[in-house]
Structures are given as C-alpha cells and as structure tokens.
Amino acid sequence: MSAALTTDPTRQRARRLDRWPAIWLRDNCRCTDCRDPRNGQKLFGITDLPARPEIVGVTLADDERDGPVAIVEFAPPHRGSYPLSWLDAVESTPVDDGRTENGKALWAAGDLDGRLPSAGWQDHRDRPAERLRVLDAVRSLGFALLRDVPTRPGTVLDVAATFGFVRTTNYGDLFDVRVQAQPNNLAFTSSRITPHTDNPYRDPVPTIQLLHCLENAAVGGDSGLVDGFHAAALLRAEHPEAFAVLTRTPVPFRFADADTVLLAERPMIDVDPLGRIREVRFNNRSIQPMVLPAEELVAFYDAYRTFAELIDRPELRLDLRLEPGDCLVFDNVRLLHARTAYAESGARHLQGCYADLDALHSSAAVLRAAVTA
Ligand SMILES: [Zn+2]
Structure with a gap:
C-alpha cells in the first residue's frame, strides 16, 4: 500500500465495503478469473460459490487504470478485487430500467x-x-x-x-x-x-x-x-x-x-x-x-x-x-x-x-x- 493511499478519504471510501455482505462481494468480484475482461460477463454460477464465504482481510492497492482498488481475501481462498470508483458508482447510481413510475414526470x-x-x-x-x-x-x-x-x-x-x-x-x-x-x-x-x-x-x-x-x-x-x-x-x-x-x-x-x-x-x-x-x-x-x-x-x-x-x-x-x-x-x-x-x-x-x-x-x-x- 503506498503512502498516498493511506490518506483518510481513500480509507473512508474503502470502509464502505462494510455495507456489503461477503456473499455479495464474492459474487460481484471484478477480478479477471471471475469476469471475462473482454465483455465483463460473469464466468461462474451461484452454485459455484461457497454459500457463506468469509472475509479474512482487506487491503488497498493502486491500479494504473482503475486507481485505488480494495483487495479482499476470502475463505475459502479467493482474492477479490474492487475498484473504489466502481463501488462508489454502484451505490450512487441505483439500477433503474426506466419502466416504472419511479423517476417519471406524471402529468395532467x-x-x-x-x-x-x-x-x-x-x-x-x-x-x-x-x-x-x-x-x-x-x-x-x-x-x-x-x-x-x-x-x-x-x-x-x-x-x-x-x-x-x-x-x-x-x-x-x-x-x-x-x-x-x-x-x-x-x-x-x-x-x-x-x-x-x-x-x-x-x-x-x-x-x-x-x-x-x-x-x-x-x-x-x-x-x-x-x-x-x-x-x-x-x-x-x-x-x-x-x-x-x-x-x-x-x-x-x-x-x-x-x-x-x-x-x-x-x-x-x-x-x-x-x-x-x-x-x-x-x-x-x-x-x-x-x-x-x-x-x-x-x-x-x-x-x-x-x-x-x-x-x-x-x-x-x-x-x-x-x-x-x-x-x-x-x-x-x-x-x-x-x-x-x-x-x-x-x-x-x-x-x-x-x-x-x-x-x-x-x-x-x-x-x-x-x-x-
Ligand atoms: Zn474474483
């Protein structure tokens, strides 16, 4: 972990990992073993995962392309990778398919x-x-x-x-x-x-x-x-x-x-x-x-x-x-x-x-x- 990444704002962003249960993080891992980097599609099914994975450690790394990345060590062993910018975007931009009344301007x-x-x-x-x-x-x-x-x-x-x-x-x-x-x-x-x-x-x-x-x-x-x-x-x-x-x-x-x-x-x-x-x-x-x-x-x-x-x-x-x-x-x-x-x-x-x-x-x-x- 470089000194630049131990600054408080980055740590605070990483702390927001606590919001997600281990199974969510495991299922949404961004590493190249879990997702095809060419199209972002998931390479495993839910039954390929342990039902109750555990988080045994979290560190921060710096990625040339993605910036600060949270590295999560799971048991059973897997090294998960989560760009903080990606985690922020998931939380701040909830999925909305645009089909419900949500967010529409209803009118007379x-x-x-x-x-x-x-x-x-x-x-x-x-x-x-x-x-x-x-x-x-x-x-x-x-x-x-x-x-x-x-x-x-x-x-x-x-x-x-x-x-x-x-x-x-x-x-x-x-x-x-x-x-x-x-x-x-x-x-x-x-x-x-x-x-x-x-x-x-x-x-x-x-x-x-x-x-x-x-x-x-x-x-x-x-x-x-x-x-x-x-x-x-x-x-x-x-x-x-x-x-x-x-x-x-x-x-x-x-x-x-x-x-x-x-x-x-x-x-x-x-x-x-x-x-x-x-x-x-x-x-x-x-x-x-x-x-x-x-x-x-x-x-x-x-x-x-x-x-x-x-x-x-x-x-x-x-x-x-x-x-x-x-x-x-x-x-x-x-x-x-x-x-x-x-x-x-x-x-x-x-x-x-x-x-x-x-x-x-x-x-x-x-x-x-x-x-x-
Ligand atoms: Zn992975």
Whole structure:
C-alpha cells in the first residue's frame, strides 16, 4: 500500500465495503478469473460459490487504470478485487430500467401548459443531442411529437428506425388508420374511440406506438392523450382498494379475425415487486367475459368503473389535432390515446406502427454517452 493511499478519504471510501455482505462481494468480484475482461460477463454460477464465504482481510492497492482498488481475501481462498470508483458508482447510481413510475414526470394536461415535447423531423434525425431530448421525453412524459415528417406513405417506419426496431404484427409492418369498408377493428371506422392502450391482447404487448398523420382534412378526428400512470397513481391515492383489485385481477383481452386469434390475461394495472406502477392496459373493446366468484366480479366492476371515471376526467386529457407531417411517438403501456368521431366526407389518413421501449432506452443511453463524452 503506498503512502498516498493511506490518506483518510481513500480509507473512508474503502470502509464502505462494510455495507456489503461477503456473499455479495464474492459474487460481484471484478477480478479477471471471475469476469471475462473482454465483455465483463460473469464466468461462474451461484452454485459455484461457497454459500457463506468469509472475509479474512482487506487491503488497498493502486491500479494504473482503475486507481485505488480494495483487495479482499476470502475463505475459502479467493482474492477479490474492487475498484473504489466502481463501488462508489454502484451505490450512487441505483439500477433503474426506466419502466416504472419511479423517476417519471406524471402529468395532467395543465401541467404541460401547452408546451408539448416536440422537435422537427430533420433536427431529430440529424442532431444526436436533439434526438436524445426526444427520447428522454418519451421516457419521462411518455410521448413526443415530431413535426414536418415527410407525408410519404411508409415514412413512419423510418421514424421508428431512428431509435429502435419495428414490431411487425398481424396488422403488418405498419397499419393504415382510415375508414375501411370491412373494418376488423373500430380504429378503421370514423367512430369516436375512447381512451385506450393498443393491443392488450398481445404478450408481450408492443410498448411503443407511432402515429404519423398523412392527411387530416376531416371535421373532427382530433386526438387525445391521457397519462395512465398518473390516472393509476390518483386511483391508488383516492381509492386504494380499487387500485389493489385492478393490480391483482387478471383480465382476459382477446382479438380475433379470420387469420388471427390473440389472447392475453394481464391485470389492468401492473405493478413491480416493489408496488411501483409499471404497465397500464385499458381497452374496453377487447375485454372478454371474466369468470370469478360473484362478489369478486362486483368488486372488479366497481374498481374498473372508478378507474374509467378517473381516466375520463377532462383535466387529465391532453387534446391535440394531428396535422399532416406530425408523428406522435408514445409509450403504449403508459399513455392512453383517443380520437373524436369524424365526418367520413373529409379525408383522414394516419399510418401507425409499433416498436419497443427497451430499444428506445438503449438508443438514449448510447446517445447520452456520446453527447456527454
Ligand atoms: Zn474474483
């Protein structure tokens, strides 16, 4: 141990090793016997370790690349190695996959104060810092609006490719939202569509949706967005029992036409093991008859109605009208989307596609590293 490393700050950092039990340190050893230095992946399984390793000594060393490193001697014998900078980072930057309500900005329409998270298409496509801002808005607020996207059919796929991968479904790579003669879905009519998430009958459900407006000359056909996490958090605060019912009751969602039969049983409000809201599924069109004891059915319907009334509160709903060239990118397991009815005499044509949040978060992480480098 060099004299420089015996200074108090370094010793204090090393003392924080006490926070971790021996089995945690043994499992997270950074030495090259334990991890492949080329990719950082672990080279052993949990059953390869002693169940109750003991720490028999700790010293400090100096590494050319990593700086001060804690060297831990274990019994049974193993020499563990832990850069203090690595230990500090693990503690100060808790893992967060960005999928729960944790760290997100939940909103009602008034909170946005008319300032939609938006960017021009060319800026988004060509400027990494601008694209990062758009992707961070989707993570935090659940949506972003791109403007001046060329109204050439198929361009919605190019938009998805700027941050991820198109999720092809039975609707194809993309779907056209316009009036069809034989609609297999109410979306393809001119009817009013109440707030909903898409495709709850899939598992995994597509976690991102894009809607690109090519034409909107119809009277009506305005869009609405509701933050489903905000609505669920309000339900938890105002009606905790209803919230509990919706998190623990599997709901069967189904879609079927001549070529497809899709069925998924998932709760309307999905929470993670810590109780944090993680996904919302809300789609009155695809719920199937539920089979439960009568009193549980009554409790479910009460909770479902209470949640629906909350979602319908006018102050929660952001109204906007998509103009040709607008492309909305939104979190389909958080935001509910809606549209007003429209006159079939006016042309209205949107193209949509699905993608996923994991790739969007990945793109944001890579961009952030590049932008801040
Ligand atoms: Zn090791």
